[in-house]
Amino acid sequence: MPKPQKIAAQPRIDAFVLRILLLLPFCFGLWFLLSLPLLAPVAWLSDGLLKLFYPDLIAEVVQQVYTLDVITRIDSQHIDASNQGLLVLTVNPLLYGYGMPLLVALMLAGLNPGPLGNLFWVWLCLLLPIQVFGVVMAILHTLVFEMPVSVAMQVTDSETGRNILALINQFSSLILPGLTPFIIWFYLQQDYLLELIPQLKRLYS
DSSP states (O other): OOOOOOOOOOHHHHHHHHHHHHHHHHHHHHHTTHHHHHHHHHHHHHHHHHHHHOTEEEEEEETTTTTEEEEEEEEEGGTTOOOOOOEEEEGGGGGGHHHHHHHHHHHHHHOOOTTTTTHHIIIIIIIIHHHHHHHHHHHHHHHSSSSSSHHHHTOOOOOHHHHHHHHHHHIIIIIHHHHHHHHHHHHTTHHHHHHOOOOOHHOOO
C-alpha cells in the first residue's frame, strides 16, 4: 500500500506572534549589552557629518557609554548666565537604533532566518544610517527650537525650514526606526509571509 504523504503544517500567525513576544526581551537585552561597540560608528559618523555641515556650531561628538555628548561652540552663558564654558548637549542614540533587535526577533520568529551574517550588512547599509540620521536630526532640532535665535539662524533662517526640520525629526524618531525592520523583514521573508497570511497570495498572483 502506498504510504500516505505528510502534509506540511502551515505556519500559524498566533504562534508566530507568541515567538516574537518571547524573543523580544532576549534580543533587546543582547542588543543593549552590545551597544557600546555598536554606538562607536554612530558617534564617529554623527561627528563627521555635523562638523562638515556646521563647523561653526559643532566642535565634537563624543560617546559617553550609552549616550552621546555633543560639544558645541556655543558659549553656555548665552543660555544660562551662571554657567561658563561651551554648551554640551546630550543625545540618547538608542532611541533611533532599536530596529536591529526588532529585526532579529522577526527573523528568528519566522523559524527560517537564513544566514544571520547577512544581518551585519543590513545593519551597516540600512539600520546604521537610519540611526545616525535620527541622532543628527535630534541635535539640529535642539539647536533650532531650544537655543537662542542667533544659534537657530545658523541652522535655518526661514520658518519653512523650521517646519521641515520639525517634520523630519518626527519622522526620523517616531516612524523610521520602527517601520524599517518590518519592511526589511517583508523583503527577506516574502515566502514565509505568503504562507503566514494566505490572503496575500491573491495579491501576488
